Amino acid sequence: MSDRWWLYRGGNQIQWGRNETPLALLTLFTETEKVADKHWLDVCERQTSRLYTADDAALQAEDEIFLEEVDPSRTFGYLAKVSTIRRRLSLMGFTAEACRRELSRGIYEVIEEDQLGDAISVLDLGGVVSNVPKEEVLDRALQAYEAGQSGRLDDPIEKYCSRYIEVFLESGVDRRVLLALQLESSESNDEVWIDLHDLYFAGYFESIDNITQLAVDELAVSVSSGGPIVVVTEGVTDAEFLKSALDLVAPQLSHMFRFFDREAGAELNAAQVVRTLRAFAAAGITNRVVGVLDNDAAGRAAARELEAKPRPSNNRYFLLPDVPYGESYPTLGPSGDSNLDINGRAVAIEFQFGLDVLRKENGEFAKVEWSGPVASIGAYQGSLSKADKAYVQKNIRSFLAGASPDHEVDRDSWSAMRALVGSLLSAAEPESFPGQFYT
Helix, strand or coil, rough: CCCEEEEEECCCEEEEEEECHHHHHHHCCCCEEEEHHHHHHHHHHHHHHCCCCCHHHHHHHHHHHHHCCCCCHHHHEEEHHHHHHHHHHHHHCCCCCHHHHHHHHHHHHHHHHHHCHHHHHHCCCCCCCCEEEHHHHHHHHHHHHHHHHHHCCCCCCHCCCHHHHHHHHHHCCCCCHHHHHHCCCCCCCCEEECCHHHHHHHHHCCCCCCCHHHHHHHHHHHHHHCCEEEEECHHHHHHHHHHHHHHEEEEECCCEEECCCHCCCCCCCCHHHHHHHHHHHHHHHCCCEEECCCHHHHHHHHHHHHHHCCCCCCCEEEECCCCCHHHHEEECCCCEEEEEEECCEEHHHHHCCCCCEEEECCCCEEEEEEEEEEEECCEEEECCCCHHHHHHHHHHHHHHHHCCCCCCCCCCHHHHHHHHHHHHHHHHCCCCHHHHHHC
């Protein structure tokens, strides 16, 4: 008798396995998404550890009846929305497009090796040969494989197609490749449930604590996808504000990112971000690293410097996004006050939380002050004064302290934060997933 696990989308079983812990799939969940029936766990503990004494005959009989009557399929595992799992898959590089390309090309290779031409021919139960174009094999295989999970697969043509999926899984292809396609057209609010009760009862887990983290640790070979994404900013305040925005806009993804420790007290700048990214690249760091540069003249100059030398694909950066209110914003220069476009010249993290936080007590906006030109890009560098920056940062902290995803999400503060977080997620999303051959 084998030890099994099952994966469900909605009420439909879509994958299963035996005699293994589904490490790759577990990296898609967090410990907050764990479902654990305490009564069932207690009974399992007594049963497997033989904790009964001579005086526990009644309890043992009660436990045995409980195990016979309970439906164990929802007693221990992890549960999350399709939309959440899809986004996590995407951040790991398992986009539906990439996974479809990978499996399709693999199927085409098998068909070519078997000299089947552009179609496979299958004899059905009526003795009629049906031709399935190779372009249709993957979709028919996916449908057939899922039907087979529930014992609903009778058609010999579909059964033949499903073998292509089974062959790839048996060869060790990452199950996240298959899952990305199985969730491609699913309803976002459907639930993805991984049932681990059989593995728990069989002793696969010494503890129910931190199973998902253990899965990440054991998949160290795939750390570039399952491990944390390291974010390098120009300063600890940038890290503080960006992390808070991520927690608010995409809380289901924030656990996948790590920011430099605020306690380290490292005050950086654009040049230091460049040096850090290059140092990580030279050291062969396998984690994905994302540098964050201000959308000002210094940041653009740093971006040009980064582009001048090659870096590995897991080493990325992005400039803070343009803000619409930056197209005509109050500035102070040698010739007096004027409203100018500050995008690309003075947009720091303080400009990523809407206009309200930029307004001072007297009703005026904190002005951008111009310093010298940055020769490499032919533009002047602008910034807020030290006093104004401190005031705006205080406003941002006040806003963040009172913000929640269900509160005033239509304010321009939220629009700006969504653009900021969107830029981070786009920069973090890899071009391919670990082991992908067909890029």
